[in-house]
Amino acid sequence: MALEGVQLLEHLRTPALTVSNGQVSFANAAAKALLGAHIAGQDVRIAIRDPDAVAVIMSDTGGTANVSGLSVGGSEWEIDVFVLGNDERLISLYDLSVQVSVARAHADFVANASHELRTPLAAVFGYVETLLDTRAGGDEATREKFLKTIRHEAQRMQALVEDLMSLSRIEAIKHEVPSDTVDMVVVARETAGEFRDGTEIRVEANCDSAEISGDRGQLAQVLRNLMDNGRKYGKAGGPVTVTLEATATGWLLVAVRDEGPGIAPEHLPRLTERFYRADTSRSRAAGGTGLGLSIVKHIVERHRGRFDIASRPGKGTTASMMLPLRKN
Template structure:
């Protein structure tokens, strides 16, 4: 291999190997970082322990193969082998992990959304068909009960569609850094005012204002979602406390705390996943879509912040977000 060829392959960020007569003769820095420097001089069947990839590399014409677990357990790589001469092969390795992961996430998302819509839709159709029966439809008590169920299921679908649209809008602007000046203390009082009818929600703050660069509509949605969750899953009639604490470190902490039963620890790592529910039957009965905390997480990440949920069984749950204060 020429000096110019070695130089060019070294400039690539893509892992690349030159295999001659079944042995690895050259590996650029990216390939050594992926497979280890010891692969130079090794039999390619040892360097890349995958039968399909080895078959493509050792074939007369080269070819493509997909390899799993080359870098980490769940990684997916494409091995692209080109014949340079009867004995020499150029092998390029392309990381497909993110593409495969995104495709799987989209497929799972569509499957979950379809399932979530299918259940209430089936209930609506079932009750409508029953009401079309003169015996059931003619009984006012039965009719009113069934119509109430139909309305509840229709509202579930409406809420789910609303949350799906919210996620879509959030993802469309996730790479755009928000720039409006938002006072989180004033915003917290404003949003809590929407829940004051029950007298359960209160606000405390360690400062008169806490200004950040943000999207007002999205931050309002975060607070509504967290307060709504605290009211739904907290202790019936229990207090919900919203606090805003600005720190000298340049961050502001916003917390929403309830006095509910708490969340079992095994569920905490997954509660921001789309459609994940710690208590499926209770969530659906309360009108939850399984998307609320996922929406919160996406919005907080867009604002360059961090979102966390702490909970102890019997001692309630605290959802908190840390956001950078606007530099003066």
């Protein structure tokens, strides 16, 4: 390859290399960072240890090949080969890891959402068909029991659809930093007052006011989700304790603690995954959609904060977030 071409490849951010007579004759800085500085002069079959890719590189027509794990385990790359001459090839490498990961996550999400909707929908159809049978539908007690079950399953589907829409809206604006002034002490006390089912929800703060730059509706949604989790999965009747602590370093710590049975440690890293449940039967019985903590995490990240869950079996669970205080 001419000197001008080599200089041009050197300035590309895309990994690129040339192969002459089966050996790497040139590798730009991006290629060396990916495959190692030692690849210059190396046999291409050793530099790129993938039979399909090597076959395309050594072919007379060039082409493309996909390679897995070229940089790290799980990574996906596309190799484009252009034939410069009888014995010389130009190779470009493109990282497809993000696109593949997003596509896989999208497919998993659709599959999980479909499964979550299919279960209550099947129950609704089953009970409706039973009610259409005059032998069952004509019995008042049976009809009332089945109609209550249908309503419960319909409410499950409604909650799931609402959470899916909420998650979609949050993801659509996740890169927009909210700028309204929100007093988290006021929001916490107002949200706690929404629960009137007998659960004791305490709000404790080390300050009268704690202002942050945020989206009031989303922050209230976070607190509502966390308080509701404490109510559902904590000790019957409460208490659920919400503490707000403004620090001298410019952060606000908000923690929601229950005194329930706690969560086994192996579940903690996955609790914010969509549709993940530590206790599937208990979550569904309580009306959970499996999306609440994922929504919380996305909202906290949009507010440039950090979210964490700590728990010990038999010692309760604490969900906490750190949010930057508004600078006056």
